[in-house]
Amino acid sequence: MCDSILEDIFIKRSQQRRKTSPLNYKERWFILTWDKLCYYDYDADKGKRKGLRGSVDLEKIKCVETVQTEANCPRERIYAFQVIYDEGPLYIFAKTEEVRAQWIKKLKELVQTNKDLMQKYHPCFWIDGTWLCCQQEVKQAMGCKVLNKQNGFAYGRGSYKPLPPTPSEEKSSPWSPPQVPESDKHPSGMKVIAQYNHPAMMSQDLELQKDEEYTVLDTSNPNWWKARDKYGNEGYIPSNYVVTVGNGLDRHDWYCKNTNRSQAEKLLKTENKDGGFMVRDSSKPGKYTVSLFTKGGGDSGGSCKHYNICTTPNGMFYLAEKHNFNTIPELINYHQHNSAGMFSRLKYIVSNRARPPSTAGLGYDMWEIDPSCLTFIRVLGTGQFGVVQHGKWNGQHDVAIKMIKPGAMSEDDFIEEAKVMMMLHHENLVQLYGVCTKTSSIYIVTEFLSNGCLLTYLREGLRQHPTSVQLLEMCKDVSEGMAYLESKQYIHRDLAARNCCVDGNGTVKVTDFGLSRYVLDDEYTSSAGSKFPVRWSPPEVLLYCRFSSKSDIWAYGVLMWEVYTLGKLPYEQLNNNDIVSQVSRGLRLYRPQMACEKVHGIMASCWLDKADERPTFQELAFSVQDLLYELQ
Template structure:
């Protein structure tokens, strides 16, 4: 082998997988010589190179440049760069900016005289069938940004002398109180840009700015990821909920028929609830970067009606179509045509069905607001009794639907929770029940949260579903929980009591995780001790049962049990055993059986969550591939099902 110029341990993204997921990112030992850059598997304990995994000849390299990190990427993937050669981009993630700059500079100097160097490149990633920077859907498409100078060659620093690569920094489970979420600007939006309001918003505090649907506003400040300071066209300034606005003129999001992030089950639930023949919406397809038209029809003498799903195809010329003889340059043109012509579908698109009638939940009820005046609450009906007391449905200021937990005295460590609530309110995800605020000036204290009309997931599984739920419905429920928990995991936040009883279901069938972290503040010995009858023994792994050792991996175990609850439609785990028997037998290898509705691939996901050793269980990020791993199939583009 030629003399080594540089070597380092990097994270590498797989080039072969069709869909991007956390499973595609592997640590590899990279070695740069005068002829090629090669990468290997390695033994992390002995710091020795193992199997050869691949290489790129330097003479084939066309471009070396940084890549803008994806929104929400974990810290270890904050410094990506790309090596472009004949087979496409090789994405590599450095541990810090200095190492990245060193490798980029060295590689640029070494390939400076290559013949086929590029003049334009893509500054963002190719992800799931699309360039994030320019939305082109052809991987070989020409870059959208011009390189500076001669292929971006710069003279920042000389490469340092070869040294032994450092081992990867070990990651430890952090169970202490997490820090507030770091502010993160979403991809494509920045201070000074113009945004369009997707919903009306009425100010609740003097600091807020009123939003009018489809009005345009200028972003002035983005230091808080949930509340941005903005200016309207009349010069008024104030804070707005960041999830109520999108970039002005951003494609499909300006149309009411486009339902972003809606899955198949949710689309069917919404269309059936409206019950209009010819009701339709456009949603993201299961194939990333593609779109599906979901249509409700009562044709053919059907009394109940049914939903059909048509994937929007792209021709070789880049035009869009549902029926092959009717091609259009844009999706809005296609929709307009089919609003007047069925052209092969069961019906023309008659009525726009939108999920934008109800605005999303906000992180709190105003910028910086966490204490709520109880005089603004109206109690309407009791929903049930929880661990901390009675839960009621009500209204805030007569307009916002809320759930109100009335905390019975002596059930909670109140002072600790009140401090934690300020942090919890900043957690915002579409699969988490939003905490709006607390009422702490009187006793009992109140916890005010988002209200979900379909109630507890456990009850919904037993009573709310049809007698014969589809496997797609059950899988979507699990995926909803996965995504909410992956967000908590990314914030180093533990749930500690994940179960179907601690998830809620909204009117569209979306499942959201609730009561995350609250178990830390329970004062009931029967609940906090693993010997207690209220302790969630049936959802706990061996290390919790034996040593009360909680981590994100104990949440993973509980998630596997929750999946089992979903696929048994709400049965009690280990239903024939008492808690003492479970504590005795689970550490010795007892596991739940495969539910009848779960195929082997779904059950393999459950059992992966129940590995005896915590570090052998997957993360929630890795479980994000659930639908693909379980072999979920959808119709081919342009075909109905």
């Protein structure tokens, strides 16, 4: 299997400029791999590829289609196509119709089993705040043209959903569970393999046994699929616990997806076995790295070595140039028996799969939790709403329970919002499992993260002096969680280190997103109050209470500063009144000693006076990823 499927030089249109101009259009070197669509700077004079400018995970693509040409457009922009994902449309211009058709065909083949494919799209461009095809002025507006069922998507992995209404039709919530016609309940018969055990906790659940095969019957709920086991039993399973049959590296325990360098080293050192290894995603998109723990080389405590998996011009994989293989599993199998130039052969698989991922809720269509199923273990702390405890659900599943003190929040409004918040599911968000409303005070039940609050972790939990890479990886986790919220048009309003948590593997997750809207404490909701997060707020919030995704961007810059000062209080010498006055006049936080100029540059970009000049979270995530690659 060749890592690079297609490569070509295309013109790309920037999505960030407010007005469309010739400056929007730049040549980029596009590379399509089995996992990502990446684009790089291109030096036309030297004919060379330069730094990564961005990438799109194939699993996030919702539609690939042509775009109708604008009137009087230049010749080089005739053959346009669009790749639509969470952030909106990516507009690409091919040089010929044949090349465009080739890329669209291949992309559709690769994404036809994605979960959330579209049935309506915009056939024309989004330009200067308007869709040219339907004149809608909201970029996230539903498409106005129905996709042809032969377009390569319609019969993908159970992707059929009823067409949502356009703005001219009856308005409904985009979060409403899709109603799937009975005839389309079993569209695919897709075969999947369980990566984790999952007990049947509720009557509608289907038990999963690791490495067993299942048939998927209904994928209308993106987080809980209906499936059948080999004995004919049917029920609901968490979709992130399974992978499709033949789905590449995901089948192998040694592949640790979403594991960064610091996390890999922590896992390998904890296992402390000579020859312990894993394969992880490289910081360079579309590439893979073998991380190996060895007790050779003169280091008595052992050390970690990282080997990039390289490819030959004809698509063969290798670690040692003399030993080439058609696939990565063949390469790993060889090096499990031969060191071939490495410090050790690959002796022991070290995996991050011992700890299953969180599920979107504790079961299918379950948001109300019976309080009798909860066991309280210990108090974790006290927050704005009340006491937070570590507990168990059904005696086995670790959870965090936030016990809301009477009068602390607008309960009825929150309960309605909780149904929406449970649909938010990302590896860098603390998962909301449900609520208990049949108790004297509301309980909010969430995922439990063993390393607790990020602020406390920075101040007390880091056992050794952290590296710049480790700190930047924490910032990357937060930026990716926030980019997901941004894509869902969700505003956090209180982003700070105290509102992030750290799991046992060191992954940082954002929590309490959107909760500040339901606080009934005047000191918390008014910028004049002593509890208001003044130190994390931009001028437009301090002066006018204007919250937006751009005010979250400002707070993210302050959170980065917290990370690089290991939890210091921002503007520690000033009181709230002084901060409001001086920040509004241009005061900004200083560069932390542990932050290089490029890291501080990212922080500073979050603190621009004009909100619309600040980057998006997607741009921040790319910037942090690029810098991580440089540092490693």
